[in-house]
Amino acid sequence: MTNSTQAHAEVAITNLGERATEARRRTLEVLLRAERPLSHTEIEAALAARGVLDRVTLYRVLDWLVAKGLAHKIEGHDRVWRFNATADDARGHAHFCCTDCSKVYCLTGIKPAFVLSLPPGFRLGEADLSLRGTCPDCQPR
Amino acid sequence: MTNSTQAHAEVAITNLGERATEARRRTLEVLLRAERPLSHTEIEAALAARGVLDRVTLYRVLDWLVAKGLAHKIEGHDRVWRFNATADDARGHAHFCCTDCSKVYCLTGIKPAFVLSLPPGFRLGEADLSLRGTCPDCQPR
DNA sequence: CTGAGATATGCAACACAGTAGCGCAACGAA
DNA sequence: TTCGTTGCGCTACTGTGTTGCATATCTCAG
Ligand SMILES: [Mn+2]
Ligand SMILES: [Mn+2]
Ligand SMILES: [Zn+2]
Ligand SMILES: [Zn+2]
Numbered sequence: 603m604t605n606s607t608q609a610h611a612e613v614a615i616t617n618l619g620e621r622a623t624e625a626r627r628r629t630l631e632v633l634l635r636a637e638r639p640l641s642h643t644e645i646e647a648a649l650a651a652r653g654v655l656d657r658v659t660l661y662r663v664l665d666w667l668v669a670k671g672l673a674h675k676i677e678g679h680d681r682v683w684r685f686n687a688t689a690d691d692a693r694g695h696a697h698f699c700c701t702d703c704s705k706v707y708c709l710t711g712i713k714p715a716f717v718l719s720l721p722p723g724f725r726l727g728e729a730d731l732s733l734r735g736t737c738p739d740c741q742p743r
Numbered sequence: 744m745t746n747s748t749q750a751h752a753e754v755a756i757t758n759l760g761e762r763a764t765e766a767r768r769r770t771l772e773v774l775l776r777a778e779r780p781l782s783h784t785e786i787e788a789a790l791a792a793r794g795v796l797d798r799v800t801l802y803r804v805l806d807w808l809v810a811k812g813l814a815h816k817i818e819g820h821d822r823v824w825r826f827n828a829t830a831d832d833a834r835g836h837a838h839f840c841c842t843d844c845s846k847v848y849c850l851t852g853i854k855p856a857f858v859l860s861l862p863p864g865f866r867l868g869e870a871d872l873s874l875r876g877t878c879p880d881c882q883p884r
Numbered sequence: 885c886t887g888a889g890a891t892a893t894g895c896a897a898c899a900c901a902g903t904a905g906c907g908c909a910a911c912g913a914a
Numbered sequence: 915t916t917c918g919t920t921g922c923g924c925t926a927c928t929g930t931g932t933t934g935c936a937t938a939t940c941t942c943a944g
Contacts, residue, residue: 625921625922655923661902663922682901696857720853724848725882727842727875732872764940822930891939891941892937893938899930901928902927903927904926906924
């Protein structure tokens with residue numbers, strides 16, 4: 603279990619023909635194990651268990667993972683980026699941000715839909731759908 | 744024209760039974776005149792023409808306008824809030840952020856739609872739809 | 885009109901996520 | 915082994931927004 607995630611991380615990187623450095627492996631491993639997107643601070647804390655990684659390096663590794671398509675990042679309403687290992691399938695899914703505990707969840711089953719009648723002159727790239735409300739952990743009662 | 748916007752701003756505030764201070768009037772005026780959401784910095788610059796307003800006061804005035812429903816704020820992808828005077832009708836519309844010039848536009852005609860089958864335990868509050876792409880000003884040729 | 889309480893403003897210091905620069909280490913192709 | 919490239923760590927810095935507190939301004943009861 604633990605080891606399969608390690609292997610998964612390493613393979614995912616080497617499959618791209620890229621250097622699977624310790625920083626990259628360990629970071630991706632944390633993301634793969636997480637059940638929801640994690641902030642830089644949360645990832646740092648998770649890594650700390652087995653030795654610290656430099657703050658700036660972590661920022662760079664995270665950007666690198668995103669650039670290589672191994673992770674995606676979501677911007678919360680608290681001006682903080684959160685990162686999640688990208689499942690190959692679920693692209694462009696919605697995200698849910700809990701207004702109580704401010705945890706963020708990937709809703710891989712929900713994708714944005716909208717009348718795509720943009721005003722003239724606008725060219726559409728991507729669409730982000732971000733939902734807010736209370737998460738299961740925070741339901742009253 | 745200029746004066747009608749001034750009047751509009753003042754009336755909008757006094758209609759709520761609130762104090763129409765200079766900071767509030769001038770700030771709302773700037774928002775009303777703008778054709779798109781403005782960042783704190785942009786608003787500050789716009790205000791500077793007729794005398795400076797304290798940075799912190801402006802932050803507080805903007806929050807106040809939002810709390811009173813006279814403005815709404817949109818979070819960009821650059822960790823910056825942008826503010827727009829709220830038209831009474833268009834609630835919950837989508838926003839478009841130009842990936843070139845990073846200007847933000849309110850698309851009052853477009854509202855988010857999605858299958859509202861949230862996973863069990865989630866209670867939905869609001870939904871934000873944010874589109875990205877290139878704006879009319881930034882079209883190649 | 886006046887003065888006490890409430891509200892708004894200004895200033896200084898701070899918090900915090902993220903970034904830039906730069907030297908050194910590790911890697912890997914020749 | 916050598917040397918160019920890539921990644922890492924450290925320090926210092928930005929930009930955006932916040933907190934605390936003293937002062938100014940407004941409101942309204944008396
Ligand atoms: Mn996601
Ligand atoms: Mn808007
Ligand atoms: Zn929650
Ligand atoms: Zn543009």
